[in-house]
Amino acid sequence: VPRRDDNAWLTTADIRDNLDTGCYQVVDARAPERFRGEMEPIDPVSGHIPGALSVPKDHLKEIPTRLHRDQEIVAYCRDPYCVLAVQAVEMLRDKGFKAVRLEESIQDWRAMGMPVEVGD
Numbered sequence: 765v766p767r768r769d770d771n772a773w774l775t776t777a778d779i780r781d782n783l784d785t786g787c788y789q790v791v792d793a794r795a796p797e798r799f800r801g802e803m804e805p806i807d808p809v810s811g812h813i814p815g816a817l818s819v820p821k822d823h824l825k826e827i828p829t830r831l832h833r834d835q836e837i838v839a840y841c842r843d844p845y846c847v848l849a850v851q852a853v854e855m856l857r858d859k860g861f862k863a864v865r866l867e868e869s870i871q872d873w874r875a876m877g878m879p880v881e882v883g884d
Contacts, residue, residue: 773867774838776876783815789835790816792870793848801882809842809871811880816840818884821848824855833861840866840873 779788792799792812799818801811812818819828831837837856841848849865856863866873874880 774864775867776873776878779838779866780878783813786835788838789832790866791819791831791837791839791852792816793819793821793839793841793852794846794870795820798842800884801880809869809874811874811882812870813840813873814879814881816881819852821852821855824852824859827856827859827861831856831861835862837861837863838866839863840869843869843871 774788779790782788783790790813794809796818798810799812799816817828817830819831837853839849839852839856846869853863853865868876870880
């Protein structure tokens, strides 16, 4: 997915030290089964970034109340070719949220040795 502008992306390095500060609200745009890690251990892209919310792209038609306008929303999906996060960011921006895409996917996050949670 080509970079549209420098403000459209954040990297793992940008958010890893700030996950607990409340600066970002991390959103997983994939299907809930992948978020919960129900495919473990067969599927290397299941599970989620600690603290992430499961908000499949199709659920963004009506903005969930758990999304906050005072936080930057960082969306991600399964791999570098997945467009769910890009579409989620576009939908969120159209509704007035400050949203960016995580440059890396959950697959990259896991490969870097970053923590991954399973369950809700």
